[in-house]
Amino acid sequence: MATSSPTTDLPIGMLDTVTAAADWVIVLPVALALMGSAGLLMFRRSNGTPLIGALIVVCGIIACEVALLLQVLANGPVSMTMGKWLPPFGISLTADAFGATFALAAAIVTLIVLLYAELDRAEADGRDAFHSMVLLLLAGVTGAFLTGDLFNLYVWFEVMLIASFGLIVQGNRPMQLDGAIKYGFLNFLATTFFLLALGLLYGLLGTLNMSDIMRVAPAANPAAMAGVAALLMLAFGMKAAAFPVNAWLPASYHTPTAAVSALFAGLLTKVGAYAMLRALVAVLPASRELLEPALGLLAIATLVIAPLGAIAETNLRRAIGFVVIGGIGAVMAGLAIPSLNGIAGSGLYIFHAILTMTALYMVAGLVEKRTGAADTRQMGGLYAASAPISILFLVLVLAAAGVPPFLGFWPKLLLLEAGLAEGVTGAAPTWLGTAMVFALMINAVLTLIAGSRLWAHVFWRSGPEGEGAEHASTSLVALDGRGRLAFGATAVLVVGIVTIGLWPGPLMDGIRAGAADIADPARYVAATGLAGDAQ
Amino acid sequence: MDYVLAALVGLFITIGTYLLLSRSVIRMLIGMTIFGNGVNLLIFTAGRVTQEIAAIVPPGLDVPEGPIANPLPQALILTAIVIGFSMFAFLLVLAFRAYQSLDADNTDTMRLAEPERSPTPPLSY
Numbered sequence: 001m002a003t004s005s006p007t008t009d010l011p012i013g014m015l016d017t018v019t020a021a022a023d024w025v026i027v028l029p030v031a032l033a034l035m036g037s038a039g040l041l042m043f044r045r046s047n048g049t050p051l052i053g054a055l056i057v058v059c060g061i062i063a064c065e066v067a068l069l070l071q072v073l074a075n076g077p078v079s080m081t082m083g084k085w086l087p088p089f090g091i092s093l094t095a096d097a098f099g100a101t102f103a104l105a106a107a108i109v110t111l112i113v114l115l116y117a118e119l120d121r122a123e124a125d126g127r128d129a130f131h132s133m134v135l136l137l138l139a140g141v142t143g144a145f146l147t148g149d150l151f152n153l154y155v156w157f158e159v160m161l162i163a164s165f166g167l168i169v170q171g172n173r174p175m176q177l178d179g180a181i182k183y184g185f186l187n188f189l190a191t192t193f194f195l196l197a198l199g200l201l202y203g204l205l206g207t208l209n210m211s212d213i214m215r216v217a218p219a220a221n222p223a224a225m226a227g228v229a230a231l232l233m234l235a236f237g238m239k240a241a242a243f244p245v246n247a248w249l250p251a252s253y254h255t256p257t258a259a260v261s262a263l264f265a266g267l268l269t270k271v272g273a274y275a276m277l278r279a280l281v282a283v284l285p286a287s288r289e290l291l292e293p294a295l296g297l298l299a300i301a302t303l304v305i306a307p308l309g310a311i312a313e314t315n316l317r318r319a320i321g322f323v324v325i326g327g328i329g330a331v332m333a334g335l336a337i338p339s340l341n342g343i344a345g346s347g348l349y350i351f352h353a354i355l356t357m358t359a360l361y362m363v364a365g366l367v368e369k370r371t372g373a374a375d376t377r378q379m380g381g382l383y384a385a386s387a388p389i390s391i392l393f394l395v396l397v398l399a400a401a402g403v404p405p406f407l408g409f410w411p412k413l414l415l416l417e418a419g420l421a422e423g424v425t426g427a428a429p430t431w432l433g434t435a436m437v438f439a440l441m442i443n444a445v446l447t448l449i450a451g452s453r454l455w456a457h458v459f460w461r462s463g464p465e466g467e468g469a470e471h472a473s474t475s476l477v478a479l480d481g482r483g484r485l486a487f488g489a490t491a492v493l494v495v496g497i498v499t500i501g502l503w504p505g506p507l508m509d510g511i512r513a514g515a516a517d518i519a520d521p522a523r524y525v526a527a528t529g530l531a532g533d534a535q
Numbered sequence: 536m537d538y539v540l541a542a543l544v545g546l547f548i549t550i551g552t553y554l555l556l557s558r559s560v561i562r563m564l565i566g567m568t569i570f571g572n573g574v575n576l577l578i579f580t581a582g583r584v585t586q587e588i589a590a591i592v593p594p595g596l597d598v599p600e601g602p603i604a605n606p607l608p609q610a611l612i613l614t615a616i617v618i619g620f621s622m623f624a625f626l627l628v629l630a631f632r633a634y635q636s637l638d639a640d641n642t643d644t645m646r647l648a649e650p651e652r653s654p655t656p657p658l659s660y
Binding site: 151155158161162165169172174175177178179180181182184185188189192195196198199200202203204250251252254255311312313314375376377453456457461465 | 571577618622629633653
């Protein structure tokens with residue numbers, strides 16, 4: 001490795017003390033998920049066991065992540081080195097407040113989706129290893145949130161990808177195969193671009209450990225580094241479904257069962273957005289500055305164009321897919337104006353999107369179950385039949401658009417503050433900050449229009465399109481026992497979203513601490529043990 | 536040697552990109568493989584190509600005597616090859632299943648998930 005000198009003494013390169021027991025919480029979530037996934041494969045023939053096993057494993061993961069989050073909030077970032085080789089030689093898992101919070105949110109969402117998934121599962125479905133693949137997906141997502149090494153991040157991306165391949169084709173309907181082809185090719189291409197960037201980065205710097213890159217990157221050729229950063233932006237932009245590389249998301253997210261859609265919407269694109277935040281703002285800040293106009297324009301385009309797609313779309317889940325894409329624009333807005341407020345806004349938006357987008361798809365699944373249709377033109381009259389579902393949907397629409405006092409309001413507030421400070425009230429106002437403020441406002445209004453139109457068509461209109469409806473619609477199906485379980489799971493998630501929205505204080509404190517660590521990574525680097533090491 | 540390999544990487548990526556732009560899923564698969572192999576070769580080249588001296592520390596010494604082949608890019612490529620191969624295998628089966636049930640290899644005719652004549656936006660409300 002380029003950073004090692006020929007006189008390196010073995011004890012310096014090796015870790016000779018045992019990792020403190022408390023630090024093990026950083027690797028346990030990933031290990032539990034992987035082992036649980038493998039273990040459940042053995043029980044997939046028995047009825048009910050996989051679900052119970054998966055619930056137990058996810059509860060264990062949540063417990064570890066709560067412990068990890070408390071430790072991070074109390075003492076700053078936590079790092080654990082694998083295989084006794086000290087970084088930059090060994091691979092380190094490093095968690096700061098952002099990573100730990102998102103990992104916890106992902107695990108909670110997975111727990112709820114596991115219960116919700118019973119909605120579409122029949123008794124005979126026990127052998128498809130659904131729960132194994134959900135745990136594998138969670139392992140990939142958690143690993144991506146907690147890793148401190150870029151190549152390791154690539155491996156977690158691929159773990160996530162292969163698990164999502166398995167999930168998206170489950171059910172084997174022709175439409176799913178169609179969606180899976182588009183999803184599969186474009187996402188595989190995105191991770192290949194990521195690998196391409198990693199190869200170049202390794203050639204330039206001789207290291208792939210994030211903390212080590214932060215130390216050696218300023219000395220490298222800025223033009224070459226900007227090229228690598230642009231490739232990373234393209235790769236993560238594709239994973240996050242940012243404009244203009246978002247085509248795979250509306251083509252595929254509505255094809256699998258509602259539970260799988262919900263899981264994907266909550267987890268996959270957010271990992272891409274988080275990776276972009278981590279790589280561009282924390283690891284390669286100098287290159288991000290060069291790319292700032294591009295990042296800003298893409299953020300504005302994503303913010304404005306995506307909700308227009310949601311307005312034009314008649315398929316319910318495809319329309320929500322466009323709302324998901326619009327949210328990625330908000331995350332990118334924070335990357336283009338990375339003041340403390342901007343970074344905190346991005347982070348908080350990722351957290352909000354993990355919960356809210358999952359819940360939106362879950363409600364959409366309930367709606368599809370009750371109406372028996374996927375297209376809003378064939379829906380209607382649901383308000384009279386089921387007011388609770390309509391309330392859940394409306395709350396989530398308001399949360400996604402960022403209407404106070406719901407959860408989506410707080411990240412938008414932080415982002416607007418950052419945009420105003422950059423574009424209007426700051427010492428040297430820039431066009432980017434002003435444009436970002438406008439784009440965020442337009443996005444909120446358009447998302448609200450799209451969401452309320454969906455609500456009006458699905459719930460408020462008394463029957464399917466063209467039906468002269470003076471009487472209640474008769475084509476609605478009542479929810480059975482599994483449906484009521486799914487409804488309960490959705491309601492729990494929505495109540496959680498509302499509660500956090502009404503009482504965001506602790507969350508804001510945690511996210512601000514995380515943003516401070518992203519903006520000034522000294523504590524993050526120190527946690528991996530690289531800070532005092534003069535090269 | 537580095538320059539030859541770099542040109543080869545460029546060639547692989549070019550051919551891969553060209554094939555990926557095709558409408559036929561089978562051509563896209565081949566393009567994906569060539570593209571992936573170009574990237575693997577790039578990691579190999581970026582890790583500096585040296586004479587094939589194994590990275591083994593002789594007995595009695597703490598570090599190897601002379602320059603050695605960098606083992607890390609080899610480890611990276613090995614990981615990438617395994618992952619790339621499994622992804623390729625999955626996509627191959629997926630393409631075959633799609634051909635069976637959609638009766639289509641041309642992506643232009645795969646319009647189940649996104650109907651070609653998409654309905655106009657609803658005009659009510």
